[in-house]
Amino acid sequence: MQTTKLLLVEDDENLGYVLVEYLGMHDFDVCWAKNGEEALQKLQQQPPQLCILDVMMPRLDGFSxxxxxxxxxxxxxxxxxxARSLxxxxxxxxxxxxxxxxxKPIDEEELIARIRVVLRRAYPETAPAPESHIYSIGAYTFDYENLxxxxxxxxxxxxxxxxELLLMLTECKGKILDRREVLQRLWGEADFFNRRSMDVFIxxxxxxLSEDANIRIINVHGKGFILSDTPQPPIYS
Incomplete structure (x- = not known):
């Protein structure tokens, strides 16, 4: 399936990183420019299918x-x-x-929804079918949209x-989900209290998920978590 190319123009390093990661999780191919002049250069190199523009930026603002x-x-x-709401x-x-x-502050889910609406309107002949948010985790069914x-x-x-946390685990099932990525995306900062809060959510x-003995959320010390729903081999004494 061909991915949709987006150009994100955002000078805030933290917000830019979060949006690139989040949009990438939803199958968008994101090119990130950190000011208007850089954005013009990237547009000439490879025009995207949609641009996301910050307004207040150095070296050519969003309106210009x-x-x-x-x-x-x-x-x-x-x-x-x-951030200007006038x-x-x-x-x-x-x-x-x-x-x-x-x-701003941006609600990432709302941004995804609005991007899809704009793309359907701009490219009706190539609009993708509605994305399924139903996932299988062992004996469970996870309906993300309806929580x-x-x-x-x-x-x-x-x-x-x-x-949101279960979605992140599910989308990289069998692989390590980085603790820092979870903290940045869902809690905003990796301080002591947020780390403890994340552990509570895990x-x-x-x-x-405890009703299915095959499902495990494995803590990989110093790195993150792995969601696994594959049967464990029997242990013989």
């Missing part, structure tokens, strides 16, 4: 960059991300041809953060 995009790539859709700024963004406008973990008649309602997920 949008003008250049409309001049040279008139069919290329773009979305603004900004109505006049939003109106200016839409007058420049923006397809959408999101205010449900099911095993036969047993239904466990997850919190949003529990579902313990909860282990409890929820």
């Amino acid at each position: 960059l949008a003008q250049q995009i409309k001049l040279h790539y008139p069919q290329l859709p773009f979305i603004f991300l900004t 109505k006049v700024d939003k109106l200016k963004g839409f007058k420049l041809g923006a397809d959408d406008y999101l205010s 449900l973990l099911k095993k036969q008649e047993q239904h466990i309602q997850l919190t949003q953060k529990e579902a 313990s909860r997920l282990r409890k929820y």
Whole structure:
């Protein structure tokens, strides 16, 4: 399946890293530029299918960059991300041809949803089928969209953060999920209290999945966690 190419233009290092990782998890091929001038260079090298533009940036702000995009790539859709929530700024963004406008702090799930809407509108002939968010974990079925973990008649309602953590584990099942990546994406910082909070969430997920003896969330010391649902070989005494 061909991935959708996005150009992210964001000068905030932390936010840029989080968005690149999160969008990559959802099968987008993201090119990251850290200012408007760098973005113009990357556009010339390989035009994307959609641009995500920060407004307040050094060396060519987002509004000026949008003008250049409309001049040279008139069919290329773009979305603004900004900490500026004034109505006049939003109106200016839409007058420049923006397809959408999101205010910071960014809700990553909402961003994904809006990207997909813009892509379907801009490229109706190549719009992908709706993405399935149903996963199998051993004897369980994980319904991410509805925050449900099911095993036969047993239904466990997850919190949003529990579902996000289980999704990250599920999408790299059998491989190490880096602790730092989890902390950065779901907690924002890797301080002592957030590390303890993450461990509590891992313990909860282990409890929820405990009805299937083949399912394990393995702690790899100093690195992260592995979700495994493969049967363990018998131990002979």
